[in-house]
Amino acid sequence: MKYFLAIIGGGPAGYTAAEKASKAGKDVVLFEQSALGGTCLNVGCIPTKSLLYGAKQYFNATHAQKYGVTAENVAFDFSAMQKRKTIVVRKLVAGIKQRLNNEHCTVVNGVAYPRPLPEGKGEGFIISCNEAEYEAENLMICTGSTNFVPPIPGIKDNPAIWDSTDALAAAELPKSIIIVGGGVIGMEFATLYHELGVPVTVIEAMPTILPNLDPEVVQILLEKYKKAGINILTSTKVEKIEGNEVSVSSPSLQGGDGGRLAAERILVSVGRRANLLGLEALNDIELERGAIKIDEFCKTNLPNVYACGDVTGKIMLAHVASRQAEVAVGRMLKEIPLQRIAYNAIPSVVYTNPEIASVGITEAQAESMSIPVEVKKLPMTFSGRFMAENEGETGLCKMIVDAKNHSVLGVHCIGNPCSEFISAASFAVRNGYTVPEFRQVVFPHPTVSEILHEIL
Ligand code: NAD
Numbered sequence: 001m002k003y004f005l006a007i008i009g010g011g012p013a014g015y016t017a018a019e020k021a022s023k024a025g026k027d028v029v030l031f032e033q034s035a036l037g038g039t040c041l042n043v044g045c046i047p048t049k050s051l052l053y054g055a056k057q058y059f060n061a062t063h064a065q066k067y068g069v070t071a072e073n074v075a076f077d078f079s080a081m082q083k084r085k086t087i088v089v090r091k092l093v094a095g096i097k098q099r100l101n102n103e104h105c106t107v108v109n110g111v112a113y114p115r116p117l118p119e120g121k122g123e124g125f126i127i128s129c130n131e132a133e134y135e136a137e138n139l140m141i142c143t144g145s146t147n148f149v150p151p152i153p154g155i156k157d158n159p160a161i162w163d164s165t166d167a168l169a170a171a172e173l174p175k176s177i178i179i180v181g182g183g184v185i186g187m188e189f190a191t192l193y194h195e196l197g198v199p200v201t202v203i204e205a206m207p208t209i210l211p212n213l214d215p216e217v218v219q220i221l222l223e224k225y226k227k228a229g230i231n232i233l234t235s236t237k238v239e240k241i242e243g244n245e246v247s248v249s250s251p252s253l254q255g256g257d258g259g260r261l262a263a264e265r266i267l268v269s270v271g272r273r274a275n276l277l278g279l280e281a282l283n284d285i286e287l288e289r290g291a292i293k294i295d296e297f298c299k300t301n302l303p304n305v306y307a308c309g310d311v312t313g314k315i316m317l318a319h320v321a322s323r324q325a326e327v328a329v330g331r332m333l334k335e336i337p338l339q340r341i342a343y344n345a346i347p348s349v350v351y352t353n354p355e356i357a358s359v360g361i362t363e364a365q366a367e368s369m370s371i372p373v374e375v376k377k378l379p380m381t382f383s384g385r386f387m388a389e390n391e392g393e394t395g396l397c398k399m400i401v402d403a404k405n406h407s408v409l410g411v412h413c414i415g416n417p418c419s420e421f422i423s424a425a426s427f428a429v430r431n432g433y434t435v436p437e438f439r440q441v442v443f444p445h446p447t448v449s450e451i452l453h454e455i456l
Contacts, residue, residue: 011321016321017140043165050085055196058074082171137304140308143274143279144311147163149268166267183204191353201233205235207235220394233253236248291313296341299331354395354414360400373409377397424443428452438456
């Protein structure tokens with residue numbers, strides 16, 4: 001049998017594409033070497049959020065006095081948190097399996113090796129997997145990404161070193177931890193360990209943690225975390241690692257001469273790289289900075305070959321992957337009108353405490369793009385609900401507005417639970433709402449989302 005579509009990788013990109021193409025009545029085969037759900041469901045977003053939620057419950061219980069609540073003998077059981085995390089993941093993975101079964105999509109467990117059909121045999125692909133061969137008309141590569149291991153002496157084969165997958169799988173909490181890389185993964189794990197009482201040091205090479213976010217928003221988190229006792233070293237370079245000792249050169253240590261830091265574990269989270277495993281026979285595929293180059297419909301330079309998700313190196317977020325998959329399958333099915341991805345309106349969230357959520361351009365990006373903007377700012381305390389539920393916090397909401405046509409170009413917030421309403425701002429950015437148009441949207445009272453109305 002010749003499949004309409006062969007998909008390699010069963011993460012958010014792969015399973016979304018499989019479901020959409022199958023629903024349209026097409027024969028689809030999906031190859032997954034590990035578990036359905038990919039990094040996001042198995043070793044990324046979902047397990048992290050499950051553990052973070054447990055940590056937050058503990059942390060809130062031990063810091064409830066400011067709300068007039070005293071809880072004594074509060075304790076946590078890390079193995080119970082881990083068990084719950086595993087159950088959450090298992091249920092979600094089973095849900096995806098069920099959805100693909102319902103659509104009669106063939107799922108093959110194993111590493112897939114695609115190659116073009118031999119010359120003269122028409123267009124299409126042969127995919128080898130587990131000593132069987134499958135033929136397909138279209139190919140979609142959704143192989144994701146893997147943790148990047150930087151070339152720091154002493155990282156390889158060092159049992160003290162963890163990547164995020166090791167950290168999520170650990171049966172026990174570390175007694176202390178050094179986190180190399182103050183990006184999204186680094187700061188979410190810093191939050192988890194800090195809230196569970198583990199001493200944390202973050203080493204970040206750039207002058208700030210979370211360097212891609214709005215600096216004013218990040219500064220609020222930085223000050224709070226430093227005050228809470230998280231040791232955050234910025235502009236700090238890791239020279240080498242020996243056992244559980246990290247040698248750094250840092251302006252904040254020993255008068256600028258650098259120093260040595262030690263912890264039971266060292267978590268390295270300095271980015272991820274596209275995973276091109278198994279694609280060796282597609283040697284003509286065009287790459288860009290180590291990732292597969294795609295056009296606006298996620299087509300590669302090879303006929304009938306698409307790529308979606310982290311492997312394209314565009315924006316490594318699960319919701320970008322699934323949106324790319326919808327657009328790519330739409331193109332494959334020649335849907336009218338063809339859909340496109342609004343890369344300018346992709347929301348992102350960092351699950352620190354407080355959360356950071358943003359969409360669209362920052363002030364700095366506007367400047368580098370020579371777009372004249374007006375910047376609106378308001379502490380989150382302008383929301384009654386925020387005041388009621390976030391004792392001692394001020395938060396911040398910033399809106400970047402085009403100075404010429406008054407359209408909303410970006411929103412950047414810090415304060416709980418901004419992850420839950422950033423989508424309203426995405427909607428405004430995606431649809432090019434002007435400030436007067438957005439002002440006509442009614443937000444429920446009392447909710448923290450009202451800050452998006454107040455700021456206008
Ligand atoms: P990242 O790019 O967000 O952060 C890596 C950080 O490491 C950067 O701040 C960088 O300056 C720093 N760095 C690089 N080399 C260093 C070195 N040698 N020493 C010290 N610091 C160094 O990458 P990440 O945190 O590993 O996350 C990987 C991807 O996963 C990202 O694209 C991220 O968006 C995604 N992710 C998203 C979420 C979410 O949406 N909540 C959560 C986790 C991961």
